[in-house]
Amino acid sequence: MLPLPNQIVTYSPAYTLVPTYECFNKCTYCNFRSDIGSHPWMTLEQAEKILFSLKGQGICEILILSGEVHPLSSRRQEWLDLIYDLCVLALSMGFLPHTNAGILSFSEMQRLKNVNASMGLMLEQLTPKLLHTVHRHAPSKIPELRLQHLQWAGELQIPFTTGLLLGIGENEDDRRQTLMAITDLHLKYQNIQEVILQPHSPGSEQTFDEVAFDPYQLPRVIAQAREILPSDITIQIPPNLVPEENWLLACLDAGARDLGGIGPRDEVNPDYPHREVNRLREVLLSAGWTLLPRLPVYQRTHSVLGAMAFS
Ligand SMILES: O=c1nc2n(C[C@H](O)[C@H](O)[C@H](O)CO)c3cc(O)ccc3cc-2c(=O)[nH]1
Ligand SMILES: C[C@H]1O[C@@H](n2cnc3c(N)ncnc32)[C@H](O)[C@@H]1O
Numbered sequence: 001m002l003p004l005p006n007q008i009v010t011y012s013p014a015y016t017l018v019p020t021y022e023c024f025n026k027c028t029y030c031n032f033r034s035d036i037g038s039h040p041w042m043t044l045e046q047a048e049k050i051l052f053s054l055k056g057q058g059i060c061e062i063l064i065l066s067g068e069v070h071p072l073s074s075r076r077q078e079w080l081d082l083i084y085d086l087c088v089l090a091l092s093m094g095f096l097p098h099t100n101a102g103i104l105s106f107s108e109m110q111r112l113k114n115v116n117a118s119m120g121l122m123l124e125q126l127t128p129k130l131l132h133t134v135h136r137h138a139p140s141k142i143p144e145l146r147l148q149h150l151q152w153a154g155e156l157q158i159p160f161t162t163g164l165l166l167g168i169g170e171n172e173d174d175r176r177q178t179l180m181a182i183t184d185l186h187l188k189y190q191n192i193q194e195v196i197l198q199p200h201s202p203g204s205e206q207t208f209d210e211v212a213f214d215p216y217q218l219p220r221v222i223a224q225a226r227e228i229l230p231s232d233i234t235i236q237i238p239p240n241l242v243p244e245e246n247w248l249l250a251c252l253d254a255g256a257r258d259l260g261g262i263g264p265r266d267e268v269n270p271d272y273p274h275r276e277v278n279r280l281r282e283v284l285l286s287a288g289w290t291l292l293p294r295l296p297v298y299q300r301t302h303s304v305l306g307a308m309a310f311s
């Protein structure tokens with residue numbers, strides 16, 4: 001018997017490629033970035049080897065997640081070309097790219113749209129007070145810039161993932177404001193597929209010494225988000241950052257319906273490995289949920305690449 005639609009929870013079998021860890025921002029919660037010039041960038045030859053080894057493993061999405069090169073740097077064009085070429089390579093090998101490379105210009109987004117099934121950028125939190133704390137040295141996290149990026153993604157009709165980073169110094173009202181801004185953009189452009197509610201999870205590399213977002217609060221925040229967001233936006237949570245199975249199930253009861261990209265290494269939070277997909281499937285099934293894989297595009301209407309994926 002097929003599961004009822006409201007009993008389905010999805011995930012995307014994914015692998016993350018990192019063009020560069022180098023980043024001109026210094027978000028204090030980041031465990032990912034490295035200093036400019038400290039490591040060589042990924043080469044297409046390296047990427048080809050990795051992608052070749054992934055064939056036949058059921059992986060569909062290639063998440064291209066990058067540190068950011070300053071918009072005025074002489075290497076900006078080379079960086080964007082590398083991201084573009086990685087997307088083309090992934091497509092040519094039968095994968096669907098999803099790029100989150102931080103803040104891009106309109107023309108950069110326009111170019112990457114042609115080689116991505118979908119794209120993403122976390123709004124994090126809109127409150128400007130974070131520019132004095134965790135984002136003090138992170139010009140890419142200026143709220144207006146991120147809103148502008150989302151607006152352009154809407155104008156370009158790019159199927160899009162955004163989200164909130166939770167527990168970085170915001171309060172409940174700040175979260176509500178951020179969720180309302182996402183709602184407004186979606187009502188205008190209808191291109192937001194999912195909103196990630198991402199609990200801040202400390203790792204070994206970061207300078208921010210705040211505690212983790214309390215995972216016991218997550219179901220409440222999900223319920224709040226579900227009340228604000230339009231019903232055609234799916235709420236995504238990262239299962240590796242919710243270690244207790246009962247609480248993961250409580251998150252689903254509260255309205256989360258997607259577990260994001262699941263792959264061998266969480267590049268953003270390498271200290272929190274994923275459970276085996278089979279284990280996740282068992283846990284969910286014990287409470288009546290059916291875990292199913294999905295593509296990085298939800299609908300066929302928004303992008304040519306998306307339509308091709310379903311044909
Ligand atoms: O597609 C995305 N996946 C995001 N993911 C998912 C993730 O990078 C991978 O898809 C899997 O974790 C791979 O194992 C995050 C995971 C984290 O632990 C922390 C932050 C993120 C943020 C994003 C994101 O902005 N976009
Ligand atoms: C790619 C996305 O990863 C998220 N991100 C960055 N660092 C952390 C962390 N320590 N814990 C959880 N999420 C994090 C941010 O929201 C960013 O936009």
Ligand code: SF4
Nearest residue numbers: 023025027030033067
């Ligand atoms: S979170 Fe993204 S923008 Fe911030 S320092 Fe890390 S890589 Fe750079």
